[in-house]
Structure formats: C-alpha cells, structure tokens
Amino acid sequence: MNMIEAINSAMDVMMERDPDVVVMGEDVGYFGGVFRCTAGLQKKYGKTRVFDTPISECGIVGVAVGMGAYGLRPVPEIQFADYIYPGIDQLISEAARLRYRSAGEFIAPITVRSPFGGGIFGGQTHSQSPESLFTHVAGLKTVIPSTPYDAKGLLISAIEDNDPVIFFEPKRIYNGPFSGYYDRPVEPWSKHAASNVPTGHYRIPLGKANIVRAGEALTILAYGTMVHVAQAVVEANGIDAEVIDLRTLLPLDIETIEASVKKTGRCLIVHEATRTSGFGAELSALVQERCFYHLEAPVERVTGFDTPYPHSLEWAYFPGPIRIGRAIAKIMKD
Amino acid sequence: MADGPARSNLQPLALHVPEPRSRPGDPVDFSDVIVPAAGSLARPDEAVSPHDMRELAFGLVRVLDDDHQAVGPWDPRLSDETLLKILRTMALTRAFDERLYRAQRQGKTSFYMKCTGEEATSVAAAAAMQGDDMVFPSYRQQGILMWRGYPLTEMVNQIYSNRGDKLKGRQLPIMYSVPELGFFTISGNLATQYPQAVGWAMASAIKGDTRIASCWCGEGSTAEGDFHSAMTFASVYNAPTILNVVNNQWAISSFSGFAGAERTTFAARAIGYGIAGIRVDGNDALAVYAATQWAAERARANKGPTLIEHFTYRAEGHSTSDDPSAYRSAQESSEWPLGDPIHRLKSHVIARGIWDEERHAAMDLELAEMVKAATKEAEKNGVLGHGMHQPFETMFEDVFEELPWHLQEQMAQALEERAAKWPK
Numbered sequence A: 001m002n003m004i005e006a007i008n009s010a011m012d013v014m015m016e017r018d019p020d021v022v023v024m025g026e027d028v029g030y031f032g033g034v035f036r037c038t039a040g041l042q043k044k045y046g047k048t049r050v051f052d053t054p055i056s057e058c059g060i061v062g063v064a065v066g067m068g069a070y071g072l073r074p075v076p077e078i079q080f081a082d083y084i085y086p087g088i089d090q091l092i093s094e095a096a097r098l099r100y101r102s103a104g105e106f107i108a109p110i111t112v113r114s115p116f117g118g119g120i121f122g123g124q125t126h127s128q129s130p131e132s133l134f135t136h137v138a139g140l141k142t143v144i145p146s147t148p149y150d151a152k153g154l155l156i157s158a159i160e161d162n163d164p165v166i167f168f169e170p171k172r173i174y175n176g177p178f179s180g181y182y183d184r185p186v187e188p189w190s191k192h193a194a195s196n197v198p199t200g201h202y203r204i205p206l207g208k209a210n211i212v213r214a215g216e217a218l219t220i221l222a223y224g225t226m227v228h229v230a231q232a233v234v235e236a237n238g239i240d241a242e243v244i245d246l247r248t249l250l251p252l253d254i255e256t257i258e259a260s261v262k263k264t265g266r267c268l269i270v271h272e273a274t275r276t277s278g279f280g281a282e283l284s285a286l287v288q289e290r291c292f293y294h295l296e297a298p299v300e301r302v303t304g305f306d307t308p309y310p311h312s313l314e315w316a317y318f319p320g321p322i323r324i325g326r327a328i329a330k331i332m333k334d
Numbered sequence B: 001m002a003d004g005p006a007r008s009n010l011q012p013l014a015l016h017v018p019e020p021r022s023r024p025g026d027p028v029d030f031s032d033v034i035v036p037a038a039g040s041l042a043r044p045d046e047a048v049s050p051h052d053m054r055e056l057a058f059g060l061v062r063v064l065d066d067d068h069q070a071v072g073p074w075d076p077r078l079s080d081e082t083l084l085k086i087l088r089t090m091a092l093t094r095a096f097d098e099r100l101y102r103a104q105r106q107g108k109t110s111f112y113m114k115c116t117g118e119e120a121t122s123v124a125a126a127a128a129m130q131g132d133d134m135v136f137p138s139y140r141q142q143g144i145l146m147w148r149g150y151p152l153t154e155m156v157n158q159i160y161s162n163r164g165d166k167l168k169g170r171q172l173p174i175m176y177s178v179p180e181l182g183f184f185t186i187s188g189n190l191a192t193q194y195p196q197a198v199g200w201a202m203a204s205a206i207k208g209d210t211r212i213a214s215c216w217c218g219e220g221s222t223a224e225g226d227f228h229s230a231m232t233f234a235s236v237y238n239a240p241t242i243l244n245v246v247n248n249q250w251a252i253s254s255f256s257g258f259a260g261a262e263r264t265t266f267a268a269r270a271i272g273y274g275i276a277g278i279r280v281d282g283n284d285a286l287a288v289y290a291a292t293q294w295a296a297e298r299a300r301a302n303k304g305p306t307l308i309e310h311f312t313y314r315a316e317g318h319s320t321s322d323d324p325s326a327y328r329s330a331q332e333s334s335e336w337p338l339g340d341p342i343h344r345l346k347s348h349v350i351a352r353g354i355w356d357e358e359r360h361a362a363m364d365l366e367l368a369e370m371v372k373a374a375t376k377e378a379e380k381n382g383v384l385g386h387g388m389h390q391p392f393e394t395m396f397e398d399v400f401e402e403l404p405w406h407l408q409e410q411m412a413q414a415l416e417e418r419a420a421k422w423p424k
Helices: A003-017 A041-045 A057-070 A085-095 A131-135 A148-160 A225-237 A254-264 A279-294 A321-333 B054-058 B080-105 B119-127 B142-147 B152-160 B193-206 B225-236 B269-273 B285-300 B341-351 B357-379 B405-421
Strands: A021-025 A050-052 A073-077 A111-116 A141-143 A165-170 A210-213 A218-222 A241-245 A248-250 A267-274 A300-304 B134-136 B213-218 B241-247 B276-281 B306-311
Touching: A003 A021, A003 A041, A003 A073, A003 A148, A021 A057, A041 A050, A057 A073, A057 A085, A057 B134, A057 B193, A057 B225, A085 B225, A111 A148, A131 A141, A131 A165, A131 A248, A131 A267, A131 A279, A141 A148, A148 A165, A210 A225, A218 A225, A218 A254, A218 A321, A225 A241, A225 A267, A225 A321, A241 A254, A254 A279, A267 A279, A267 A321, A279 A300, A300 A321, B054 B269, B054 B276, B080 B119, B080 B142, B080 B152, B080 B285, B080 B341, B080 B357, B119 B142, B119 B213, B119 B241, B119 B285, B119 B306, B119 B341, B134 B193, B152 B357, B193 B213, B193 B225, B193 B241, B225 B241, B225 B269, B241 B285, B269 B276, B269 B306, B276 B285, B285 B306, B285 B341, B341 B357
Parallel strands: A021 A050, A021 A073, A073 A111, A111 A165, A141 A165, A218 A241, A218 A267, A267 A300, B134 B213, B213 B241, B241 B306, B276 B306
Antiparallel strands: A141 A248, A210 A241
16 A cells, blocks of 8 residues: 555544544545545545535634544544644644643544645645644644554554544655655655555554664654655665654654664754754754763754745755755764 | 825725724713514524524514513513523522622632623523533533532632642633533633534534534624634534524623624624524523524524524623723613613513512522532632642643653652642
8 A cells, every 4th residue: 555545544444443433624525635545435434424624724623623522533634734724723722632621521532634744846835844833732642654554553543542633644755755866766655565554453552663774873863754765865875874763753752762862872853844943853852861971973953944845946945865964974973 | 115105186095993882981872782672573483594584683582571571472481480490590690700709809719700791691591402412611601500500619619729629720710611511611712612512513413413512602702713614614514503602792891893793793694604693682581592492493403503692791890800990881781771681580570470579689698698608618628829739740630641751750840849849
C-alpha cells in the first residue's frame, strides 16, 4: 500500500470494528477526498458515517467535539493543515481542555487528520507545517507518520485513543518516499519495505519513536518527510548517523532520544517548519537539559526559514540535502 | 493614505457607530421596543416551513397579558402544579444568585454572575424539554440546573473551588459541568458550545436516538463565527437542535446594536439559514415554555432545528467584576417594558386563584433559608483560598487520560516546591 491506501485502510478497519467511528470533512464523502484517503468509505459504510461537510473548519471541529461528547469517535479531516486555523479555537479551547475542565466527565476522543508539509509547489497555503502550534497546547497529542506501515498503525492508535489527536499526514510522501533530491525521480512506495501493510487491525503505540537507522556518529531527530531526506543525506555521504523518526511529537519518546544522544554525543534536529519557536526549539532544549555533559558539539537545527512558504523558491526554502549536509559537517568538525 | 483628498463633488462617506438610546444620567428611552399584545401571533404546526415564519421571527410571542391572564394560541395550558414549580424554580434561582453574589463580595469566592431578570429563559425552557435532552449552556443558565434538581451544595462547592468541588478547583466559578443531568461543561470561550450542540444532535440522529440538544448564547455572542458555523451545520443536516439566543440587550458594556440589533431581530437570522425562527417575550415564562415545547416537538419529529430569540433584559451587572452604572442609565432595569419574569408569573398564578402573596412571601423565605443552608454546608468544605483545597497532583491529572512523562516530572516538581512555599 502507499500511504494514502494505508490511511484509507486504517479508517476502513476502524469503521468496521467500531460503529461509533464517523468520518467527515470537505469532499471526503461521495468523492472520497481530494487526496483519495477516504475513497470508497461512504459507499461501504453509508452517508451517516462518512459524509461531506460545509466549508467550515470551525464547524467541522466544533461539531466533532459535540459528537465526541455524545459518545462517538469522530475522525474529521481538514483538507490542508494550512486551513486548520479557523478550527483552532475549537481545538485549543475546547477539544484539548474538555477532559481537564470537566474533571474527566466529558472527553473529546477525536482524531483530526490533515495533510501537511511542503515539497509539492504548494505555495503559501498548501505547504505549511504548523505542528508546533499544537504541541504547545496542553491536552492535544500530535502525530506525524513517515511510512505507510506507520501511518496505518499510528492512525488506528489515534482513533482508539481517548484524547484528541492531531494527525498530520506529509502529503509529499503520500505516493512515495521523497529523498529531498528534487531533481531525481521519486520511487513509489511499492519499492519500499514499509509498503507491506497488513490489511487487518494493528497498532503502533503513540509516544514511541522509531530508530530507522542505527548509528554511532550523531543522532538525527526528524519526522514526516524529513526522515527520508535525512536518511538519504546520511547514506549519500556515508555518515554513521542514528536517525530517529519521532512519529509522535507529543507525548514525546524522550527515553529513545536521550539514550541515543548520550551514545553519540551529537544531535541534529530537522524539520520543514519555520525555525523560530518551532518544535525543534523544544527538542533542542530537552537534549541540552538532559544530555548536556554528553554533548561534544552544540545541538544544530535544520529547518525551514522564518518566512511564509514561497512558491517559486521552494527548493531554496526546503531544508534539503545541502543544508542538512552542511549542518552534519559542522557538528562533526567540533 | 489616511487623509486622502476627498472629491468635492461627492458626498463623503460616514461610518455608522451604533449608540444606545440612553447613557448614565439620561432618561430611559425604550421607544424602539415594540410590545405587541399577548396572544396576537398565530401558532403554526410544528412541521411548518421556515419560509412561512416571518411574523414569528420579527414579532414577539407573548402569552401573559396585562391582566395576568394566559391568552392566545401559544398558551401552553400548563397544570397548576407545573406553573407553581416553574415559579418556585425561578425564585430559587434568584435567591441563589443573591446569596452567591454576596458571597463574592465577602471574599468567599473570586467571581460570580447573576441571571437576574432572565430566569424564565433557562427555567421555563428546561421545563419544556425532556430531562435527558442535552443542554449546552452559556454561563447564565444556572436555572437549568435548578430545574433539573442539581444539589445546591454541589453548585456552591464549585463556586468556592473547595474540597468538595468535583471539578477540583480547576474552573472559574459558575463554569459547572453536570453530565448526569445532561448539562455540558461550560467554557469561557463564547459560542463554542453552539457547533458542539449541533454535533451532539447530529450524533443523536446518526445513532437513531430520540434525544435532542439545546444550546444557549447571548445576543453578543451571535457575532462569533461559531454561531454562523452552527447555524449552517444545523440547517445542512437538519440537526434536532434548539438554538437559544438570550437577547438581554447588553454584552458587558456593549448594547445589542453592536451585535446587529439595529437592523434586524436575532430570530430573523434563522430565516436566511432556512431554520425556523421564533422571537419570544423572554420575561414571559409561558411564552418561553411554549416556544421551547414547539421547537422540541419539531426537532423530535425530524422537522429540523429552531432558533428562539428570548427578548429580555440583563437587570444587573454583567458579573461581579462589572459596574453597569458606568455605561447605561440606572433606571433602565426598572423601566424595562416587559417587566420581571418572576413577578409576571406570580401575578398570573395569583389571578388564577392558586397562589397568594402570603404563600409567595413564605416561599421566598424558605428558599433563602434553603440556599443559606446549602452555602453553610459547602463552607464546611472550605472557601476559595490559596488554591490549597485540592491535592497538588490533581492539577496535572485529566490533561490526558494518562499522565505522560513530562507531566509526571512537573507534578514531582510541584510537590517538592510545596515544602518551600508552604512550610507546615
């Protein structure tokens, strides 16, 4: 399966298992979603379980919170993460705080799926990576898969989780892993081991990172598309890096991070999102606090620049192989 | 270009900034409030098309006339017992407000909000719903809890954030949460409960349930985007919902003109969404009951949502942090043309021969004693003070279902700090 099919399969499995799971969003019903993630679901489960919504992110999230309060397990889709902002009051003020403010009497077991990230010439409003807006919110979990296998297992865990989960899907790697070498052809997922996705139910626990490449020279912390970009750079340059795919940003797998950095003594953080106050800042601070006496070089961050996402200058903006390679060289020099 | 040259041959544009008819020191001017005769509006079948409800959306449904008689097709013909129970519950709500307002002034809590003058918009509405219908209130519908029999001591415990507060002192006073009585957790963020109520109602419809949902907001909050989202979703999915707008004329210091009241009624907004809209005399408990009953039957019959505008007046300050004499005429509340909801229902039951002044005075005394006893009982659990009533670890619980490592670490930190901050 590619990532789209894996995500579709996760929803299919969960709708089959749990009659309280409902899927909703703009164009997700009859049409099957602009990225085909919900294709076939309405036909299989009917219009009252998979349905199109008005173009209102505030409404989509707010209605999902109410459905959750009733006892359903809604899986709303926001068509692009760039368009999640009208729903952000409902996410931050309501979904995230429902359990806390009612002392557990009401919960919001919702999973907000949304395609995110750049690398597709999406310009300013089809490329953003707003994950740090959500990791900053007490009460929200934020999950970002990097392979079809992980996408399905993580999405099933998210839907089953009783806390609200923001599930960002890196649309750049929906059809195949992207190396960051934009001038080379992208391989489809079918040539990748992680496309072997079981058709049935399985989980990947939230809050658990994945060491995608073991190494001794330095630790690279990444998630989503950047896992593949970082790996490609490491392979191309023959660097013995340990690449960790965080998979869940909050709650974070601090044990895996800490063990790795204490082993390697060096740490590079890579994300597409803009730099200032991005999630990399939190990662950097945690590594510094917890691994200070093991560090042999300053923690580096390779990120998007602090600008809105540009259209024509995409490959100058994108934190690709050159920027990552230079950062690794800098870390290894010390 | 802030001061660009005007073309002298054209009339300059002028920005309209609404202004209430009277400010502090001014005589009251309610000349724009049109009060039609009770019983003058028709009561259509619950299945009526919203297109045919124009008169109900722009008019004012009233049942109690100037002689305190219930008249016209909207008279819900309630039993003596129900009438007296509504009267008693409204009086209890007012007694509770009076005492807890004083408790705030005495420093027993940080904050309180009364609903004086608006008791009918919650009590009579709740009376017309089923007990298991879900309500999504704003912060001024404490009357629903009174109607549904929530223990007063529990309410006071929450207001005092004391050891008995089942919300563990996390919430500002009056932000109740009572799932067992179908009362959704109150949020400080305005109008967010509107789409949530629609979603709850959609869920009820998805599951083939028979319960409906009802939500409340003030007229000021109708300006929020959530109001529009909720109306759109309610309309699109024919959600079994009652959407109440309590138009009490004031949103803190802003008069209803800042929510658009100069141009139309709030009930009339329903028309544009294809939703049934009814504007009722919010100080007429029988009219509120009748409209809610109509809307509930409509929703239960799968005929769709109804917006009810309760036309009323916020008789007191917005909250204990507010002084209305700074922005409105002091005489407004006493000269409000629709009177007081408790006095009007009281006069009705007296005119009906089932009540009298003596019994009413005795009831008021009894209710005041009841509230006093509840506050005394709650005070045994403590009053607001230094946030020390709840164990420190409760601050970290319920953020998530399970405590992640970073909250475990922060909890340990708070417990360590306790010894330094508050030595025994």
